[in-house]
Amino acid sequence: MGSSGDGEFDVIVIGAGIMGSCTAYELSKRGRRTLLLEKFDFLHHLGSSHGESRTIRSTYPELYYPPMVLEAAELWEEAQSEIGYRVYTKTPHVDVGPADNKSLRALIASCETNSIPLRVINDQSQVSELFSGTFTLPEGWTAMVTELGGVLKPTKAVAMFQSLAIRLGAVLKDRVEVIKIERGEGAAGVHVFTSSGHMFKGSKCVVTVGAWTEKLVNSVSGISLPIQPLHTTICYWKVKEGLEDRFSPERGFPTFASYGEPFIYGTPVLEFPGLVKIALHGGSPCDPDKREWWRKSSVDSVKSWIEQVFPGCVETGEPVICQACMYSMTPDEDYVIDFLGGQFGKDVVVAGGFSGHGFKMGPVVGRVVAEMVVEGEVKGVEMKHFRIGRFVEDPRGNAKEHEDQVNSLINL
Ligand SMILES: Cc1cc2nc3c(=O)[nH]c(=O)nc-3n(C[C@H](O)[C@H](O)[C@H](O)COP(=O)(O)OP(=O)(O)OC[C@H]3O[C@@H](n4cnc5c(N)ncnc54)[C@H](O)[C@@H]3O)c2cc1C
Secondary structure, eight states: OOTTOSOEEEEEEEOOSHHHHHHHHHHHHTTOOEEEEOSSOTTOSSSSSOSSOEEOOOOOSSTTHHHHHHHHHHHHHHHHHHHTSOOEEEEEEEEEEETTOHHHHHHHHHHHHTTOOEEEEOOHHHHHHHTTTOOOOOTTEEEEEEEEEEEEOHHHHHHHHHHHHHHTTOEEEOSOOEEEEEEOSSSSOEEEEETTSOEEEEEEEEEOOGGGHHHHHHHHHOOOOOOEEEEEEEEEEEBOTTOGGGGSGGGTOOEEEEOSSSOEEEEOSOSSTTEEEEEESOBEEOOTTSOOTTOOOOOHHHHHHHHHHSTTTBOOSSOSEEEEEEEEEOTTSOOEEEEOOGGGTTSEEEEEOOTTOOGGGHHHHHHHHHHHHHTSSOSSSOGGGGOTTHHHHOTTOSOOSOTTTTTOOBOO
């Protein structure tokens, strides 16, 4: 390793999932010489941003997420028109659950405050008619239908942002594991060290390492962020023969979330013909470096849910395909997007803890982090909810009215 280092950049971004890739793109757009480092192969399956589908929806119980989703939806469209292919398939979105569920009540209020048109339907026959006889609304449940929904293609989308960043001059390197970040002298005063003995210098650095955030930030700064990795599984189920078409986006089948116990989400038949994604929102604590790939999650609660909500439409023998992934949970399920502080001051930004709902926000997180790096402040997003300091004030983080749902996702 030479004392001058292996290269000098305006910004070094560590971790090339959706957040790092969007950030590298936004920084390059702002003319910053950007280096994006990834410890595995690009587009690997060991983190959180791989696979075939992620939901985009504007319905959140918290007031501060919907405006971010609205901006993200525009940025997704801009990026795909810039690259020339599609990563975003639009559908409606429906949230269902017991009518008295606190999160659902909060979600209605949040849509009203944010002027997001929402159709609340309590009548089973209307829901059935709207979605070609697929959904059955159990007694006492309610359905909320919004226009902004849809499916994002994660691996393809990460590749898209990486390509756009490269076009704008970013340097991308994979199989480069960062093991240390240190304060150095001069303008390029952030020194990033790799396990292969290289050192890169940057004026600024961004840490977007997903489930590895707690480990890396702790080793660099001694700050222990309450970000818990969860091992989670997505399952695809076979639609009964002859009904496949009714579950397609072309027939208006929505992305969906079901609140209460179990907390379920899903997407239309799209990536695998005849299979619909229906998954449990949650998982079990894991060490991202020692994953138990052989561990099978129980799908009993998903089966019962399918029998209740899609009776006679989806086969509940066993899921046809299961894929593993990781969530990075914070205690309040809000993101962490902040300056690291301490000896690094505003020169290192951390963006992690996306708590199983970050993918849709990738482009807006990229924009916000790039502004933090370039301007030192952010326009248009209320950053106070994402501060590291909130866990010092209260280990549970931001107060939530819908506590029934928050942190119900960790299944031990
Ligand atoms: C099953 C599942 C379903 C989901 N569904 C949705 C959904 O429907 N809608 C939604 O909005 N969100 C969803 N999410 C959440 C969303 O996918 C994540 O919030 C998002 O992908 C997190 O991206 P990231 O860039 O923070 O992390 P990652 O994608 O994990 O990227 C971090 C990267 O950093 C790299 N790295 C780690 N350590 C180092 C190091 N020391 N040096 C160099 N590189 C390093 C890792 O290898 C990795 O590539 C889902 C997540 C899962 C798992």
